[in-house]
Ligand SMILES: [Zn+2]
């Protein structure tokens with residue numbers, strides 16, 4: 001089971017419009033829990049308490 005990283009719903013229940021291309025993920029893809037998101041000058045870091053932090057996938061466009 002995978003979850004949407006934008007809204008935390010199961011992927012099959014989400015049409016993918018909940019998260020903008022440049023928005024950081026807010027929910028863990030593996031468990032659907034809310035992530036601790038830290039925005040940094042170069043991007044962001046998002047970590048789940050149960051799963052290791054996901055690698056930054058987005059660089060903000062300035
Ligand atoms: Zn979603």
Ligand SMILES: [Zn+2]
Pocket residue numbers: 028029030031032033048049050051
């Ligand atoms: Zn998780």
